[in-house]
Amino acid sequence: MKNNLELMDLSxxxxxxTGGAGHIGQAFCETLAEAGANIAVLDIDQxxxxEVSKDIAARYKVKTMGLTVDLAKQESVVAAPQQVADQLGSLDILINCAGFVGTSDLPGWGCEFEGQSVDTWRLVTEVNLTAPFALIQAATELLRKSGHGSIINIASIYAVAGPDMSLYDETKMGNDAAYAASKGGLVQMTRWLSTVLAPEIRVNAISPGGIFRNQDPKFVERYKQxxxxxxxxTEEDMKGALLFLSSDLSSYITGQNILVDGGWTTW
Ligand SMILES: NC(=O)c1ccc[n+]([C@@H]2O[C@H](COP(=O)([O-])OP(=O)(O)OC[C@H]3O[C@@H](n4cnc5c(N)ncnc54)[C@H](O)[C@@H]3O)[C@@H](O)[C@H]2O)c1
Incomplete structure (x- = not known):
């Protein structure tokens, strides 16, 4: 029988x-590299x-590469898995961590329900749900060959629970229907794929709770309560579930959604 250190080894x-240059994505790249994996960092900003792929290579002595891809554009999305296998030798783990990050000047985003627009709904769904679908489809053959294929989709507490809008009172923060619906879809796509891609590939999800990023203190206090x-x-809170689901520590687990949320969805 292997010991735990052997089971978590990704050498x-x-x-x-995806979203590897973002807050949680970067912590994930570090976690996987620390366990010995080579890392392909995919994000929208070259x-x-x-910067992240160079930093990971220097700190963890693994092979890395960067892919500058807009996940809203399908052609570059579907080319990514083969580019990774060509440059780094294989593709064994796929983490769909990129998430739509709207800006405050985007119409129909971060506002009350009546103002949320169909155009923004489409854009959010494209990045949060359609891109993971297309990327997983393009990666399937490579992941099947791996012998350890593991896909982890990063969803959210809003994939499984409705928002308590009173948390946002008197702040400039919002909570969009498109975000919740796309993340809910991602969790159900996880279950669907887990049976369809078995037994060669495991498919699971992680649903983080709200991460502290100096949000409006009124929101932070209510959220804590x-x-x-x-x-x-914190980003650090997400590392354990990610390493567990990526590695052979979870080799008999598929189709699950681990809520890493401090109990937020338990009430
Ligand atoms: N921060 C939270 O409180 C929280 C809570 C629950 C779930 N999540 C989820 O965790 C994941 C990571 O979020 P984060 O907090 O690290 O946010 P983040 O903004 O730091 O990271 C998201 C990354 O996705 C990238 N991205 C966005 N649109 C893209 C596109 N079209 N093409 C390529 N890359 C694109 C961004 O450039 C960014 O680097 C997201 O899926 C998010 O929905 C976050």
């Missing part, structure tokens, strides 16, 4: 992390992609 495997563990999450 010789390659992981593709400068941040290059509503959370059984009485704090917001």
């Amino acid at each position: 010789g495997r390659t992981a593709l992390v 400068e941040r992609v290059t 509503r959370t059984p563990l009485k704090r917001m999450g």
Whole structure:
């Protein structure tokens, strides 16, 4: 029987992390590299992609590459898995971590329901749900060959629970129907794929709770009070579930959604 250190060892495997230059994505790249995996960092901004992939290579002595891809554009999305296998030798782990990050000047985003627009709904769905579908489809053959194929989709507490809008009172923050619907779809796509891609590929999801990023103090205080563990999450809180689901520590687990939310969805 293997011990836990052997089970979590990812040496010789390659992981593709979308949104890899973002807050949680970067923590995921570090986690996987620390366990020995080579890392492909995919994100929309070339400068941040290059910076993160160079930093991971220098700190963890693994092979890395950067892919500058807009996940709203299908052609570059579907080319990514083969590019990774060509440059790093294989594709074993796919983490769909990119998430739509609207800006405050985008019409129909971050506002009350009546103002949320169909155009923005489409854009959010494209990045949060359609891109993972297309990327997984393009990666399937490579992941099947791996012998350890693992897909992890990063969803959200809003995939499984409705928002408590009173958390946002008197703040400039919002909570969009498109975000919740796309993340809910991602969790159900996880279950669907887990049976369809078995037994060669495992497919699971992680649903983070709210991560502390200096949000409006009124929101932070209410959020903490509503959370059984009485704090917001951190990027570090997400690492354990990611390593568990990526590695052979979870080799008999597929189709699951681990809520890493301090108990937020338990009430
Ligand atoms: N921060 C939270 O509180 C929280 C809570 C629950 C779930 N999540 C989810 O976790 C994941 C990571 O979020 P984060 O908090 O690290 O946010 P983040 O903004 O730091 O990271 C998201 C990354 O996705 C990338 N991205 C967005 N649109 C893209 C596109 N079209 N093409 C390529 N890349 C694109 C961004 O450039 C960014 O680097 C997201 O899926 C998010 O929905 C976050």
